[in-house]
Amino acid sequence: MEDGQKEILYSNIEIKKRVGELADKISADYADKEIIIIGILKGAFIFVADLIRAMSIPCSVDFVRCASYGTGSESSEKVVMTKDIETSIKGQDVLIVEDIVDTGLTLKYLVHWLEERNPRSLKVCTLLDKRKRRKVEFEADYVGFSVADGFLVGYGLDYSERYRFLPDIYVIKE
Numbered sequence: 001m002e003d004g005q006k007e008i009l010y011s012n013i014e015i016k017k018r019v020g021e022l023a024d025k026i027s028a029d030y031a032d033k034e035i036i037i038i039g040i041l042k043g044a045f046i047f048v049a050d051l052i053r054a055m056s057i058p059c060s061v062d063f064v065r066c067a068s069y070g071t072g073s074e075s076s077e078k079v080v081m082t083k084d085i086e087t088s089i090k091g092q093d094v095l096i097v098e099d100i101v102d103t104g105l106t107l108k109y110l111v112h113w114l115e116e117r118n119p120r121s122l123k124v125c126t127l128l129d130k131r132k133r134r135k136v137e138f139e140a141d142y143v144g145f146s147v148a149d150g151f152l153v154g155y156g157l158d159y160s161e162r163y164r165f166l167p168d169i170y171v172i173k174e
């Protein structure tokens with residue numbers, strides 16, 4: 001994809017402001033608690049890094065990686081875990097951090113997967129939410145931006161592994 005085929009949706013300044021607001025809300029909600037952040041690779045790595053540095057509460061960090069198999073750019077119904085967490089979450093307050101929720105299949109699968117380890121609490125924070133595209137019912141507890149349909153890149157999000165490094169978020173033009 002050549003330059004000019006994508007347009008800016010959220011600038012790094014807007015993202016930084018919204019991430020700060022989310023961090024403040026999370027810090028207040030979990031005051032006096034030490035939470036475990038579980039980021040979903042790869043897309044969420046930049047959001048996790050910015051979010052935890054904007055929070056005023058201590059946390060530990062772990063990552064999972066999930067893959068969904070299907071054809072083309074559409075997510076399929078089948079989600080598998082390709083990298084599990086390496087910490088025990090039993091009795092802990094856990095916050096899953098994701099870049100974008102689309103069909104909801106990944107989060108639904110992951111929430112179920114982690115709930116089986118009996119955390120004390122389990123919530124989800126996503127930077128972006130394409131609510132209208134859900135195939136399964138799923139509501140995140142913290143949402144940065146609700147977005148319309150369209151493929152987004154930058155700030156960790158990729159199109160065939162490209163554009164993750166961009167500081168702003170763009171929508172790919174049809």
Ligand code: IMP
Binds near residue numbers: 103
């Ligand atoms: P879901 O299981 O359909 O909710 O898919 C969520 C995953 O699909 C996210 O973690 C992203 O990796 C990927 N994804 C969905 N929409 C986009 C997008 O617009 N840009 C980049 N990745 C996306």
Ligand code: MG
Binds near residue numbers: 099
């Ligand atoms: Mg992702």
